Amino acid sequence: MKLSTYSVVALTLLALPAAAIATNTETPASTMVAPSQQSRLSDIQQRWAEVNYRLTDEAQQQGFEQLLADVQAWVAAQPQSAEAHIWQGIVQSTYAGAKGGLGALSLAKAARNSLEQALALQPDALQGSAYASLGTLYFKVPGWPLGFGDDDKAKQLLEKALELNPDGIDPNYFYADYLFDQEDYQQALRYTELALAAAPRPERPLADAERRKEVQALRQRIQEKVR
16 A cells, blocks of 8 residues: 555546447446436546546646535435435545545545445445445555555455356456555456456547556556566
């Protein structure tokens, strides 16, 4: 764990269930998004990608502030929605990464609370996205006494995310990043290959393209270590 940094990795939600699976099997009914939430979810996803990947500096922070206010309104309107809590956690964590400093740590703690609430409501919501995002928080946030980071807990959460969505680009990328941090380079390389083999997410082209760039960049860093 690198205790010198307060930055939090940008977390991305897994794709909507129908598009995240690389096989042709049907998505379990328990992981489907209710029709009443679908449009709100899609709007938050698309706006998040624009803010996270296309804006910078003050414009990006302002974008995250507005996005956080909107997702908080979603949680207030539908407090039993695991999807709303997942996205609240994702916005909080990526805002933390953009903000940096001590203020980032308070946002990271808020993100942890949001993701834990999502797990309490429905652990398999959005194919276990809360596990993937929470696991990444636990290995990116500083450990004690600065923060709540915990590599062992991160491993458990990330592996649970892979159980629920073994073919998804995000859980494979997040686990590869974790393994790289643990200096397990051969296994990290394997999971980047699995991430790149994931099915495209046509309803989220910007997020998909940027995630693939991140996977490729991680592969390059790994390959430099194993040469």
